[in-house]
Amino acid sequence: MAHQDPTQSAVRTHNTSAQRDVLPNSDPTLDTSNEHHHRHLHHDALAEKGREDEVVYAKGTTFDISTIPDESPHDRELRRRYHPEEGGIEVGDAEKGMSPVRSEDEDPKSHTLSRFYAKYRIFFHLFIWLLFTGWWIAGLVLHRYDLGWLIPFLLYLAITLRIFFFHVPITIVTKPMHFVWNNTGVRFAQLIPDKLKIPAGGLLVVAVFLAGSFASPESQDNTRANRAVSLFGLLVFIAVLWATSRDRKRIRWHTVIVGMFVQFIIALFVLRTKAGYDIFNFISGLARELLGFANQGTAFLTSAAIPKLGWFLVGVLPAIIFFVALVQLLFYWGLLQWFIGKFAIFFFWSMRVSGAEAVVAAASPFIGQGESAMLIKPFIAHLTQAELHQVMCSGFATIAGSVLVAYISLGINPQALISSCVMSIPASLAISKLRYPETEETLTAGRVVIPDDDEHRAANSLHAFANGAWLGLKIAGMILATLLCIIALLGLANGLLTWWGHYLNINDPPLTVELIVGYICYPIAFLLGVPRNGDLLKVSQLIGTKLIANEFVAYTALQTDPAYADLSPRSRLIATYALCGFANIGSLGTQIGVLSQLAPSRSGDVSRLAVSALIAGALSTLTSASIAGLIVTDQAAFFTPTAGSS
Numbered sequence: 116m117a118h119q120d121p122t123q124s125a126v127r128t129h130n131t132s133a134q135r136d137v138l139p140n141s142d143p144t145l146d147t148s149n150e151h152h153h154r155h156l157h158h159d160a161l162a163e164k165g166r167e168d169e170v171v172y173a174k175g176t177t178f179d180i181s182t183i184p185d186e187s188p189h190d191r192e193l194r195r196r197y198h199p200e201e202g203g204i205e206v207g208d209a210e211k212g213m214s215p216v217r218s219e220d221e222d223p224k225s226h227t228l229s230r231f232y233a234k235y236r237i238f239f240h241l242f243i244w245l246l247f248t249g250w251w252i253a254g255l256v257l258h259r260y261d262l263g264w265l266i267p268f269l270l271y272l273a274i275t276l277r278i279f280f281f282h283v284p285i286t287i288v289t290k291p292m293h294f295v296w297n298n299t300g301v302r303f304a305q306l307i308p309d310k311l312k313i314p315a316g317g318l319l320v321v322a323v324f325l326a327g328s329f330a331s332p333e334s335q336d337n338t339r340a341n342r343a344v345s346l347f348g349l350l351v352f353i354a355v356l357w358a359t360s361r362d363r364k365r366i367r368w369h370t371v372i373v374g375m376f377v378q379f380i381i382a383l384f385v386l387r388t389k390a391g392y393d394i395f396n397f398i399s400g401l402a403r404e405l406l407g408f409a410n411q412g413t414a415f416l417t418s419a420a421i422p423k424l425g426w427f428l429v430g431v432l433p434a435i436i437f438f439v440a441l442v443q444l445l446f447y448w449g450l451l452q453w454f455i456g457k458f459a460i461f462f463f464w465s466m467r468v469s470g471a472e473a474v475v476a477a478a479s480p481f482i483g484q485g486e487s488a489m490l491i492k493p494f495i496a497h498l499t500q501a502e503l504h505q506v507m508c509s510g511f512a513t514i515a516g517s518v519l520v521a522y523i524s525l526g527i528n529p530q531a532l533i534s535s536c537v538m539s540i541p542a543s544l545a546i547s548k549l550r551y552p553e554t555e556e557t558l559t560a561g562r563v564v565i566p567d568d569d570e571h572r573a574a575n576s577l578h579a580f581a582n583g584a585w586l587g588l589k590i591a592g593m594i595l596a597t598l599l600c601i602i603a604l605l606g607l608a609n610g611l612l613t614w615w616g617h618y619l620n621i622n623d624p625p626l627t628v629e630l631i632v633g634y635i636c637y638p639i640a641f642l643l644g645v646p647r648n649g650d651l652l653k654v655s656q657l658i659g660t661k662l663i664a665n666e667f668v669a670y671t672a673l674q675t676d677p678a679y680a681d682l683s684p685r686s687r688l689i690a691t692y693a694l695c696g697f698a699n700i701g702s703l704g705t706q707i708g709v710l711s712q713l714a715p716s717r718s719g720d721v722s723r724l725a726v727s728a729l730i731a732g733a734l735s736t737l738t739s740a741s742i743a744g745l746i747v748t749d750q751a752a753f754f755t756p757t758a759g760s761s
Contacts, residue, residue, distance in 0.1 A: 511732020632659025
C-alpha cells in the first residue's frame with residue numbers, strides 16, 4: 116500500500132508522480148488513487164480494522180528480466196487452478212487440509228504409495244527391524260566362531276538405531292551427552308589457564324605417542340630403534356612445516372595437535388587392535404569382491420579366461436568403471452553425502468576448521484580431488500587463501516576410491532590403503548593449517564553445508580548409474596593414456612641417461628631417473644624408519660617415482676619389479692603408506708584445471724598456492740607412513756607379495 120503524507124493536500128486526480136519536473140511513471144504504487152485516504156502516521160491492528168484497501172505492487176523497478184514467465188491464457192494447469200470445476204481436481208489449501216495441486220506429469224500411483232507408506236510407516240520399519248533381528252540372532256547362533264560376530268552386530272546396531280530415530284528425536288541422546296560433557300570436560304578445561312591449554316594438550320599427545328609406540332614388544336625388524344627413527348622423522352616433518360609456515364604467529368595449534376592425535380588413534384585402532392583390523396579387513400573384503408563383480412562384466416564382454424590373464428587393461432580398468440558408476444548411484448540416493456557429512460561434522464567440531472574445509476577433507480578419500488571440490492562449488496569463489504590451500508592439500512594427501520580398487524587388484528594390501536585414506540583426513544587439515552594458517556574471515560565458519568547440485572542432478576537411478584558409467588569410462592581412459600605416456604616418457608629419459616652415464620662409467624646400477632630421485636629422497640626414507648638393511652635406496656626410489664610420475668607407476672613397480680621383491684615387510688608397509696596419495700607433478704595440472712573451471716576468478720590464487728599445497732599434501736602422506744612405522748607390530752600380516760594373491 117502506498118502511503119501519503121497527511122500534511123499534504125489530498126489530490127484525487129491521477130498524477131503519476133508527486134514530484135515536479137520529472138518524467139511520468141506508470142508504476143501503480145505511485146498512482147494517488149492507491150494511496151491511503153485516512154490521516155495517520157502509524158499503522159496498528161486497531162487502525163487497520165475494518166479497512167479493505169487493496170495491496171498493489173510495483174512493476175518494472177529493475178532492469179533484470181524476470182525468470183517467472185507471464186501468465187498465459189493457454190496454460191492449462193493455471194486455468195485449472197483458477198477454475199477447478201473444469202478439471203475436476205482440488206485446489207491446494209494448506210490451511211483447509213486439502214491436497215496440493217498435482218501436475219499432469221506426476222504419476223498418481225507414486226502419491227498413493229507415498230501416502231500409504233507415510234500412514235503405515237511404523238509397520239514397515241517394524242518388519243525390517245524384525246527381519247534383521249532374526250538374521251543377526253541366526254548368524255550369532257550358527258556362525259559366531261567361524262564368520263565372527265562383530266561385523267554383523269555393527270550392521271544390526273546401525274539399522275536398529277536408524278529405525279529407532281525415525282520415530283524418536285535424537286535429542287534424547289544428544290542432550291544427556293551435552294549435559295555430561297558440559298559438566299565434566301568443559302568444566303575441567305575451564306580450570307586450566309588459557310596460556311597452558313595448548314602446551315598441556317601438546318604434552319598429552321606426546322605422552323600418547325610415546326606410550327602407544329614403545330610400550331609394545333619388539334618384533335622382527337620392528338625394533339624400538341626403528342620406531343624411534345620414525346618418531347624423529349615425524350618431528351622433523353613438523354619442524355620443517357613450522358619453519359616454512361606462511362605466518363607462524365597465526366598457527367592454530369589446536370587444529371594441528373588434534374589432527375595429529377586423531378591420525379595416531381586411527382592408526383593405533385587399525386594396526387594394533389583386533390576390532391580395528393577386523394573392521395578394515397571387512398571393508399577391504401568388500402572392495403575385493405567388487406573386483407569380482409567387475410570381472411563378471413568383463414567375462415561377459417570377452418570370455419571367462421580374459422579376467423584371469425592379470426592384464427591391467429582388463430583386470431583394473433573395468434573395476435574402475437564399475438566403481439565410479441556405483442559411487443554416482445550412491446550419490447544420487449544421498450547415502451554418500453550423508454556419510455561424508457557425518458565425517459565432516461566430526462572434524463569440523465573437533466579440529467575447528469571451516470565447513471568447506473571439513474567437507475572437502477572428508478570427501479577426498481571417497482570421491483577424489485576434483486569431485487570433492489564440486490561438493491562446495493557455490494563457495495569456491497569466496498574461499499580464503501588458506502581454505503583454497505586446504506582444498507588442494509586434501510586432494511594431494513590421499514587417493515580416490517576409483518583408483519583404490521585398482522591398487523587392490525595389483526596386490527597392494529587393502530587394509531593399509533583404506534586406513535591411509537582415512538588417516539589422510541585429519542593429517543591434511545593439520546599439515547595445511549601448519550603450512551598456511553588462516554588469517555581471514557571464512558564464509559563457512561560455524562556450519563557444514565553440502566549444497567545440492569541441481570544442474571547436474573540425474574533424473575532417476577538409472578540415469579545416475581548411466582552417467583557414472585560414462586564418467587568411469589572417461590576416468591579409465593585418462594588413466595590408461597596417462598600411464599602409457601608417463602611410462603614411455605620415463606623409458607625415453609632412462610635411455611638417454613643410461614647412454615650418457617656410460618661415458619662416466621656409471622653402469623652398475625645404470626644411471627636412471629629412479630636412481631637420481633632415489634638419492635634425492637634418501638633422507639626421507641630414512642626419516643620414515645625404513646630399516647638400514649639395503650631397503651633405504653629402494654624405498655626412496657619408489658617415493659621419488661611417485662612424486663615425479665605418479666603413484667600408479669610406483670605401486671606397479673613395487674608389486675611387479677623384481678628389484679623390490681626382497682623388501683622386508685616393514686619396508687613394504689611403510690612404502691605402501693608413503694605412496695598412497697595424489698601428490699605428484701601431474702596432479703598439479705588436475706587441481707589447477709578443476710578449481711579454475713569452478714571459479715575462474717580465483718585461477719591466479721589457485722596457481723600461486725598449488726606448489727605449496729602439493730608439498731603439504733606429500734608431507735601429509737609421509738606423516739601417515741611415519742606413524743605406521745611407529746606402531747605396527749605384525750607387519751607380515753599386512754604383506755601381500757604378489758598381485759595374484761588378491
